[in-house]
Amino acid sequence: MERTCSCGKTAAEVPLPLRRAHFGVKKEIMEENSSQPLAVGELSPEIKEQLKCREDLCKAMREIPVMAPEPFRAEIARIRRAYEESPQVPPEFAELLGRKFAEAAAAAEARAQEMDARQAALSGLEVELKKILDAGELVVKSDLEKFDAACIARLGEIPEEFAAKTAPIKAKLAEEEALAAADAARAEAFIEELKTLTAGDDVNALRQRKSEIDAAVRELAHLPRPVKNRLEEARHKASQKISQFFEELDFARWESYTLKQDICAKIEEMNNAETPDFPKFAKTLQELREQWKALGPVPKVKNEEINSRFLEASRQLQRKVDEFFSNRRQEQKQAAADKQELVAQAEHLSSSTEWNVTAAAFKELQAKWKALPRAGAAEKELFAKFRAAADAFFNARSAYFAERDKKFAAVIERKEALIAEAEALQQGDFRRARQLREDFRAAGSAGKAEPALYERLKAALDKFFDGRRAAFAEKENESRTLIAELEQLSADPVNNLSRSREIREKLRELDCRNTAEEARKAAAKFDAALAETRKQENRAKGDMGREAARAVAEALDRVLAGEKFEFTPPATAEMFPKLAGTAKLIAAVLADEPKALEKLNRQVASARQERERICAELEKLAGKPAEEEENLAAALQAAIMGNFAREEAREAAKAIDPDKLASEFLNAGAVPSAELEASFLRFDAAMSKL
Secondary structure, three states, X not given: OOOEOOOOOEOOOOOHHHHHHHHHHHHHHHHHHOOOOOOOOOOOHHHHHHHHHHHHHHHHHHOOOOOXXXXXXXXXXXXXXXXXXXXXXXXXXHHHHHHHHHHHHHHHHHHHHHHHHHHHHHHHHHXXXXXXXXXXXXXXXXXXXXXXXXXXXXXXXXXXXXXXHHHHHHHHHHHHHHHHHHHHHHHHHHHHHHHHHHHOOOHHHHHHHHHHHHHHHOOOOOOOHHHHHHHHHHHHHHHHHHHHHHHHHHHHHHHHHHHHHHHHHHHHHHXXXXXXXXXXXXXXXXXXXXXXXXXXXXXXXXXXXHHHHHHHHHHHHHHHHHHHOOHHHHHHHHHHHHHHHHHHHHHHHHOOOOHHHHHHHHHHHHHHHHHOOOOHHXXXXXXXXXXXXXXXXXXXXXXXXXXXXXXXXXXXXXXXXXXXXXXXXXXOOHHHHHHHHHHHHHOOOOHHHHHHHHHHHHHHHHHHHHHHHHHHHHHHHHHHHHHHHHHHHOOOOOOOHHHHHHHHHHHHHHOOHHHHHHHHHHHHHHHHXXXXXXXXXXXXXXXXXXXXXXXXXXXXXXXXXXXXXXOOOOHHHHHOHHHHHHHHHHHHHHOOOOOHHHHHHXXXXXXXXXXXXXXXXHHHHHHOHHHHHHHHHXXXXXXHOOOOOXXXXXXXXXXXXXXXXXXXXXXXXXXXXXXXXXXXXXXXXXXXXX
């Protein structure tokens, strides 16, 4: 047969630390003291064991092991029942032990609330972490810092499982910061180099290097705004320096044009001389030609005019000089002069970059050269000059086209890669799809292959965006179907609550902007219907609660007056635990159970205090609305300051929640009828002001 302790519990029901006191020690004490008379003031073994039992229950309440919240609360309730059901002790010990047990129970309840708060904090943080993980590439460093700060603020630490889930995102953000730092370092080097070249005198070096830097800047995709602005400023100043150089060069060309006009005027003056000195004119003409060659180019708009004028004047004078010399040398000299003219034209054209036009001009000069007779001893030298000028131009032309073809090949390779990437795009690559068009344009021209390459890119992107639009249309249709279903569920919100949550979650997953407002209205309609239904249910429950409270209060009046009567608790009292407990005590008093009346009086006193507290808090709330504003202001301030003291603001909001007070009032214990009706009047008066 299973042993039981003096409090009526079996060995299996008593905590392990108490079993020895309940079963082993009891037997030893009884055996040692059973034959000895009690001295004055000495406690009997039974009383000692009862005291020991209650002391052990107090200790067990204080030392409940750490476990999950629900088993922890179950253990509190079990020890509390064991204490309540343990045998009564003398009054001089009952108060002290009761106070010790109440303190231990309060400490255990506080630990249980701490467990609930931590569990709630963990649940809330898990929701926030899921949002961060679902955001994917949209997460920024500040999101993770805020989440870590929230973990420390709510839990005092960052749980290892949370840290493990955010570690890959942090690593990726760190990698992006490293890329940005590398790009910024390259940009800083470019800025310093441009500043140095701009301050120098070598404009050609500045021009060439700036072109290379401009190409390299296109690859810097992670520049901070301040660095990017300073880089653009350095590039702008370099462009200004180059522009200024060419403006000065243009001024020099106009100066050269003026000097060439003077040369032409001198030649024209010699042509119009009344007493020409042809030997002197020949020497002077040669000197003027040398001066002409030494002068730089003239503005393009004046090039043909001045060249034609110079050539016409020099030809006219040269003919006269040649006619002055022997007829035999006339032909050679004339040929030499004509070929010298072709050499001058060839040398002038040798530095031209108008490749097609100048190539045609050189072919025409070559035809003219072949048509002229030989120039005697000067033929070899003149031909060498003409050939050198032609070689200089055609070598430069070949090098230019070779370099251009090389650049075109590189651009074609780059654009082929971009096209391949566009053809492989997935639905989630929307940003990259938009960037591909910019990258394609920034890659430069591919020459004759450019139109075909662009058409291929356009076809790939059109296919991607057409598929994206179709996916959006499908999501919108699904969203509208769910919204229509949610609106139909409003007819019976209580029974369809689970389905409404599923629909809302699915709408959040779809995240369709075109139907967002319709979804919000449908959800609001459902919530309003649910609130109205629950309001009606609460009103009906409140009426039943008052009916049950009045019935129990009426029986309580008769019992406290000492009457004996048949009492049947109202069926609705079972819905309210405290009323049901009072009804059972009334039945126990009528059955003359010992101490039932004492327990009933204590329960009535407790109910009286509870109703007084609830009515007082409601009256305070109804009479001082400023306190609610202060609590709301405190909550707002806590949010602004980064959620510091959030728990205090939340507790303040809970303390003034009228709905909670109304629920507590509905479930309050029974009091005599007069007090009950008075509390109803106070409650209704206070609630009407809210």
